[in-house]
Amino acid sequence: MILTPVEIKDSILMALSSIRANKMRAGLTILGVMIGVASVISLASIINGLDEAMNNEIDAWGSNSFYITRYAFDVDRSKLSDEDRNRPPITVGEADAINKNCPSVDGVSPQNYYFAPGGNVVKYKNRKGNRPYLMGTWPDFIKVNSLNLQAGRFITEIDQHSSAMICVLGHDLSETLFETENPLDKVIRVNGKRFTVVGVFEEKESTLGDDNENNQVTIPLSTFEKIHPWEEELFLIARGASHEVMELAEEDIINTLRIYRNVPFNKKNNFAISTQENIKDMVNNITEYIYLAMIIITSVGLMVGGIGVMNIMLVSVTERTREICVRKAIGAKRSNILLQFLTEAVTLTGAGGVIGILFGVVVGLSVNKLIGFPLTISIFWVVVGFAVSVSVGLVSGIVPAMKAAKLDPIEALRYE
Amino acid sequence: MPLIETKNLWKTYKMGTEEVNALREVSISIEKGEYVAIMGPSGSGKSTLMNLIGCLDTPTQGEYKLNNRQVSSMNDDELANIRNREIGFVFQTFNLLPRATSLHNVELPLIYNGSPADLRRKMAEEALAKVELSDRMMHKPSELSGGQRQRVAIARALVNNPSILLADEPTGNLDSKTSVDIMRLFDELHREGNTIIVVTHEQDIAKRAHRVLSILDGKIASDVRVSEEGRKIL
Ligand SMILES: Nc1ncnc2c1ncn2[C@@H]1O[C@H](COP(=O)(O)OP(=O)(O)OP(=O)(O)O)[C@@H](O)[C@H]1O
Ligand SMILES: [Mg+2]
Numbered sequence: 001m002i003l004t005p006v007e008i009k010d011s012i013l014m015a016l017s018s019i020r021a022n023k024m025r026a027g028l029t030i031l032g033v034m035i036g037v038a039s040v041i042s043l044a045s046i047i048n049g050l051d052e053a054m055n056n057e058i059d060a061w062g063s064n065s066f067y068i069t070r071y072a073f074d075v076d077r078s079k080l081s082d083e084d085r086n087r088p089p090i091t092v093g094e095a096d097a098i099n100k101n102c103p104s105v106d107g108v109s110p111q112n113y114y115f116a117p118g119g120n121v122v123k124y125k126n127r128k129g130n131r132p133y134l135m136g137t138w139p140d141f142i143k144v145n146s147l148n149l150q151a152g153r154f155i156t157e158i159d160q161h162s163s164a165m166i167c168v169l170g171h172d173l174s175e176t177l178f179e180t181e182n183p184l185d186k187v188i189r190v191n192g193k194r195f196t197v198v199g200v201f202e203e204k205e206s207t208l209g210d211d212n213e214n215n216q217v218t219i220p221l222s223t224f225e226k227i228h229p230w231e232e233e234l235f236l237i238a239r240g241a242s243h244e245v246m247e248l249a250e251e252d253i254i255n256t257l258r259i260y261r262n263v264p265f266n267k268k269n270n271f272a273i274s275t276q277e278n279i280k281d282m283v284n285n286i287t288e289y290i291y292l293a294m295i296i297i298t299s300v301g302l303m304v305g306g307i308g309v310m311n312i313m314l315v316s317v318t319e320r321t322r323e324i325c326v327r328k329a330i331g332a333k334r335s336n337i338l339l340q341f342l343t344e345a346v347t348l349t350g351a352g353g354v355i356g357i358l359f360g361v362v363v364g365l366s367v368n369k370l371i372g373f374p375l376t377i378s379i380f381w382v383v384v385g386f387a388v389s390v391s392v393g394l395v396s397g398i399v400p401a402m403k404a405a406k407l408d409p410i411e412a413l414r415y416e
Numbered sequence: 417m418p419l420i421e422t423k424n425l426w427k428t429y430k431m432g433t434e435e436v437n438a439l440r441e442v443s444i445s446i447e448k449g450e451y452v453a454i455m456g457p458s459g460s461g462k463s464t465l466m467n468l469i470g471c472l473d474t475p476t477q478g479e480y481k482l483n484n485r486q487v488s489s490m491n492d493d494e495l496a497n498i499r500n501r502e503i504g505f506v507f508q509t510f511n512l513l514p515r516a517t518s519l520h521n522v523e524l525p526l527i528y529n530g531s532p533a534d535l536r537r538k539m540a541e542e543a544l545a546k547v548e549l550s551d552r553m554m555h556k557p558s559e560l561s562g563g564q565r566q567r568v569a570i571a572r573a574l575v576n577n578p579s580i581l582l583a584d585e586p587t588g589n590l591d592s593k594t595s596v597d598i599m600r601l602f603d604e605l606h607r608e609g610n611t612i613i614v615v616t617h618e619q620d621i622a623k624r625a626h627r628v629l630s631i632l633d634g635k636i637a638s639d640v641r642v643s644e645e646g647r648k649i650l
Pocket of ligand 2 (some may be wrong): 462464571584
């Protein structure tokens with residue numbers, strides 16, 4: 001089976017010329033491989049883009065933050081035990097306790113949201129916001145979430161104590177309501193109640209399209225609680241004093257909350273605390289599952305494609321029996337014929353792979369454009385896509401190639 | 417030392433329970449430079465003998481020495497190598513690659529012995545010039561006449577300077593005028609020193625050879641050497 005470089009080069013040239021002679025069939029042969037590779041590339045770039053966007057988003061939340069919730073983000077609420085189902089909600093009390101007892105934490109922002117049936121109604125004159133979010137929070141919110149104002153001021157301790165009817169608007173909402181007018185000190189109606197605008201947030205760049213801060217009315221938590229006394233369930237963000245004390249801060253928060261929530265020493269926490277890293281891990285876990293699903297789906301596709309290649313190559317061997325026998329009669333060895341057909345199969349599927357990669361990039365690009373996610377084409381998946389298509393050619397070409405190599409030259413030459 | 421020497425060759429085909437003896441105890445010897453015609457009725461075993469001589473097939477029994485090398489015991493790859501270097505085949509149905517140009521068809525045997533591309537091209541051009549097809553190098557078989565196709569096939573058979581040129585009814589698919597052209601070409605190749613074996617049905621063609629082997633039912637029925645004068649008389 002030893003072949004010289006000249007023989008290899010000639011095999012490739014011969015393969016190319018016989019593919020060129022039968023373009024239609026070649027196209028159909030590689031369709032399966034093409035689609036398989038295209039879906040790998042497009043899915044991978046979409047998932048990659050999504051992954052990166054989510055990670056960026058999480059980074060933007062600030063790496064010193066803890067998220068305190070009743071249940072972990074990824075918990076399946078339908079599968080909770082009775083004990084877990086009865087966990088008390090996170091309330092302002094928890095936020096107070098952390099503020100008082102954790103020196104390693106330099107800010108807590110309890111956040112409570114209200115969703116009116118049919119969407120919150122926010123009005124200025126005859127202009128209406130587009131179903132904005134309504135959130136009650138503490139003055140620390142702006143510090144903990146590293147946000148900036150574009151105009152005016154944020155909620156103060158005084159606003160909080162006096163349950164002032166003031167609000168801070170998100171960038172987009174302010175533009176919708178006020179267009180060119182100056183929003184400061186204007187009175188708007190939020191679900192029918194009158195609020196004075198005291199500040200406007202800077203526009204928040206969002207890669208994931210979750211621009212809710214841009215379309216949000218932020219009011220003091222005390223005001224929020226007066227209007228919506230039944231909305232008890234809170235979400236806390238606490239900020240560690242510095243990157244170095246994060247471990248200590250986590251411990252402080254856990255101890256404080258266990259005491260505050262009366263958790264017996266032999267029971268596990270009845271609340272969830274996660275850091276940016278935890279959430280990233282969670283996101284990455286999810287994307288790993290998506291990758292796994294993608295790999296399974298596309299390998300089925302590629303297998304079908306490979307069987308197609310094998311079938312068509314077998315037909316081609318039968319059709320070209322005479323050609324093969326002539327080649328053998330004038331001196332082609334088994335290895336020459338084997339290599340010729342393998343090269344043909346690999347050239348076919350490799351070409352299918354390249355077209356599939358290009359096609360996948362185009363699909364990925366358009367999907368990303370459509371949804372607005374950033375696109376990340378990974379060299380890794382391009383290489384994998386190409387390697388897989390070449391391997392499909394090798395694997396599905398071997399049986400037809402062996403069949404061709406074993407042909408007896410006189411068989412075809414003796415009959416017309 | 418003869419170029420071709422067979423001793424007691426048998427070729428038996430098994431068809432179910434029946435056995436067909438396509439060749440029976442064939443012992444012949446052919447010297448370098450001979451021009452041999454093989455004649456016989458249809459089904460007598462001419463093609464079978466050509467396939468054995470051309471190393472396309474191996475005998476069921478007996479010995480075959482080509483250039484003093486035992487062919488009967490060679491494996492597939494060794495046979496391929498012999499076919500490539502020692503044998504030039506010309507078939508009744510031309511058997512050119514339909515999608516390849518004349519030049520590429522003629523180059524093919526050189527590809528399989530690993531000659532470098534420029535040498536290959538030079539040798540193929542020379543072979544095509546010898547059969548007077550220098551102006552048809554880039555034509556595909558479908559763009560050539562029958563006689564031209566057979567000349568391309570002859571150029572392909574000659575390109576490697578083989579020891580023997582084997583032709584199985586080379587004019588079977590050609591009209592009589594073109595047949596004469598092809599046979600003239602064979603005469604000329606013989607004059608240049610090539611060893612030629614031709615299977616034919618036609619007396620006219622056999623007349624050109626210097627020796628006529630007749631086969632009947634797989635057996636050599638006669639082996640006649642024809643002198644220069646004898647051929648003139650015929
Ligand atoms: N592969 C095979 N299987 C079975 N029998 C075969 C095979 N090849 C040849 N034969 C038989 O061997 C005998 C000789 O066949 P061969 O082709 O050598 O005849 P031929 O002299 O070339 O005839 P023609 O002039 O018609 O070409 C025939 O009876 C044929 O049927
Ligand atoms: Mg015959």
